[in-house]
Amino acid sequence: MTRRRTNGALASAAQTGDYHAQLRAVRDLISRQLDSGEVMPRDMAALTKRYLDVCKEIAAIEAEEKKSDPAASALATPMENIT
8 A cells, every 4th residue: 555645734733733623634634545545445434433423523613613603603593583
């Protein structure tokens, strides 16, 4: 199996200490690996599960951020609910 160089996004995100950015970088890295077609069949299930777990964690963080951001909450409110 050929080793590929990454674009350094994961290392850059790790240096920032931003957990959300780190999760997005891990998600992107895993998705590139899965899309490459070079994942060994024995690793596919574990890598896919990890990808889905990371996606769920990102979604939870983004939902929490929307909840705590008044502007985002206002934009997410359907017009019929505004009085």
